Every structure is written in structure tokens, then in C-alpha cells.
Amino acid sequence: MQELNTYLFVAAILFSLGVFGVMTRRNGIAILMGVELILNAANINFVAFSRFGGMNIDGHIFALFVIVLAAAEAAVALAIIINIYNNMNTINVDEASALKE
Amino acid sequence: MAEFSFWFVISLTVLSAVVVVLSNQLIYSAMALLFTLFGVAGIYVFLWADFIAGVQLLVYIGGILILIIFGIMLTNRISSVRLSQTNVQQGVGGAIAIWLVTLISLVISKTPWYHADAIEPAETVAQVGTLLLTKYLLPFEAISLLLLGALIGAALLSRKEN
Numbered sequence: 001m002q003e004l005n006t007y008l009f010v011a012a013i014l015f016s017l018g019v020f021g022v023m024t025r026r027n028g029i030a031i032l033m034g035v036e037l038i039l040n041a042a043n044i045n046f047v048a049f050s051r052f053g054g055m056n057i058d059g060h061i062f063a064l065f066v067i068v069l070a071a072a073e074a075a076v077a078l079a080i081i082i083n084i085y086n087n088m089n090t091i092n093v094d095e096a097s098a099l100k101e
Numbered sequence: 102m103a104e105f106s107f108w109f110v111i112s113l114t115v116l117s118a119v120v121v122v123l124s125n126q127l128i129y130s131a132m133a134l135l136f137t138l139f140g141v142a143g144i145y146v147f148l149w150a151d152f153i154a155g156v157q158l159l160v161y162i163g164g165i166l167i168l169i170i171f172g173i174m175l176t177n178r179i180s181s182v183r184l185s186q187t188n189v190q191q192g193v194g195g196a197i198a199i200w201l202v203t204l205i206s207l208v209i210s211k212t213p214w215y216h217a218d219a220i221e222p223a224e225t226v227a228q229v230g231t232l233l234l235t236k237y238l239l240p241f242e243a244i245s246l247l248l249l250g251a252l253i254g255a256a257l258l259s260r261k262e263n
Contacts, residue, residue, distance in 0.1 A: 054217030072251035
């Protein structure tokens with residue numbers, strides 16, 4: 001509980017699971033969920049280093065910025081995914097591979 | 102007690118993250134993502150980051166997760182079996198993921214991390230607010246502009262053309 005390594009291991013596991021999701025998922029929204037896992041893993045690292053580096057609040061600011069970027073990314077990505085669905089009737093990224101109909 | 106709840110939060114986070122990437126039902130994945138995000142908020146609490154934990158609950162669970170569920174509902178005919186999806190190339194993906202996690206774990210355990218002692222602060226909100234409006238004022242304003250632009254762009258993209 002008072003070990004930096006525990007948090008880093010958890011973050012590493014979350015990151016790898018996120019990478020696995022991004023690589024193996026076909027559905028666009030499921031890929032987005034993998035990206036969220038990766039961002040959360042990075043955030044855990046920021047906050048953990050902040051806590052074990054003498055409670056340096058700068059790490060919290062970075063985590064905050066990452067959360068804001070994740071929100072912006074999710075909004076734009078879902079708008080794009082819904083547009084792809086309207087145009088191609090699928091959001092499986094291996095089927096919706098044409099740039100133009 | 103604290104020790105028990107710590108390991109409970111850790112296992113909740115990791116196990117539901119596994120469900121997120123492996124489940125065949127998209128909506129189950131989204132529900133598991135809820136528990137993962139909740140667990141990460143709990144980890145922030147154990148790291149004395151009360152404000153970040155609150156933001157995580159508000160923005161991730163209250164915002165991004167709702168957006169994702171809306172996305173699932175809007176891009177699938179709910180009654181059809183299309184809601185399910187299978188993973189492809191699980192073998193290669195799993196091998197790369199396992200290689201990644203062993204590599205990172207090796208680096209983590211071999212590195213002599215800098216460690217400074219700290220006392221637990223009563224709250225971090227005041228410090229975060231001070232830093233945001235002094236040292237990080239320019240990035241703060243830039244990111245608010247970026248968020249505004251992204252949201253306007255998203256609204257424009259998803260509107261029906263007429």
C-alpha cells in the first residue's frame with residue numbers, strides 16, 4: 001500500500017490490457033475503450049510519482065490535463081464513429097476501410 | 102482494513118479491465134469499464150489525490166462512459182445480434198501484451214526510483230487551484246480552448262447535413 005512499485009505494476013497491467021484491446025477489437029467503440037484504459041494507466045503513473053516524489057502537486061495537474069484531453073478525444077471520436085455508421089452501416093474498423101463509397 | 106480495501110480496489114480494477122477487453126458483448130464491456138474507472142478513482146484516493154478522484158468520477162464516469170454507452174446504442178440495432186463482436190488475432194495480440202507487461206515490470210523492478218517522504222495533506226484542491234492559475238495558467242487556457250474547439254467540432258460532425 002505504501003509501495004510505489006505496486007501502483008506502477010497495476011498501471012503496467014492496465015496499459016497492456018488497453019494495448020491488447022486496441023489491437024484485437026474490431027468495433028470502433030471497443031477500441032476507444034482500450035484507449036481509455038491506456039490513458040488511465042498513464043494517469044495512475046502521474047499521480048503515483050507525484051505522491052512518492054514528496055507529494056508534488058504538479059503531477060496532479062498533468063493528470064487533470066490528461067482527463068480533459070480524454071474527454072475531448074471521446075467526444076470527437078464518437079462523432080466520427082456515428083458518421084461512419086451512418087455512411088457505411090458498420091463500425092467494425094476492418095470492414096469500414098474505404099475512404100470513399 | 103485499509104490494506105484489505107486497497108487490494109480489493111486493485112483487483113476490482115484489473116479484473117474488470119480484463120472483462121473490458123475480452124467480453125463479447127459491447128454493453129458488458131461498457132459496464133466493466135464503469136468498474137475499472139471506479140477502481141482507478143479508488144487508487145487515486147489511496148494516492149492522496151482527492152481532487153483527481155472526484156474529477157475522475159465526474160468526467161470519466163459521468164461524461165465519457167455515458168458518451169460511450171450512447172455511442173453503442175446509436176450504432177447498433179439493439180434487438181439484433183450485431184451488438185456482439187468477436188476479437189481478431191487474439192494470439193498475436195495476447196503475445197504482444199504479455200511481452201509488454203513483462204518488459205515494463207522488469208524495468209519497474211530494476212529501476213531505483215527516487216523516493217521522498219511526504220506527509221498526508223488535508224486536501225489538495227487549494228494547491229491544485231493555485232498551480233492552475235499561476236504556474237500552469239497558459240496550458241490551462243490553451244486546454245480550455247482545445248476542449249471548446251473539440252466540442253464544437255464534435256457537434257458539427259454529428260449534425261445531419263441539410
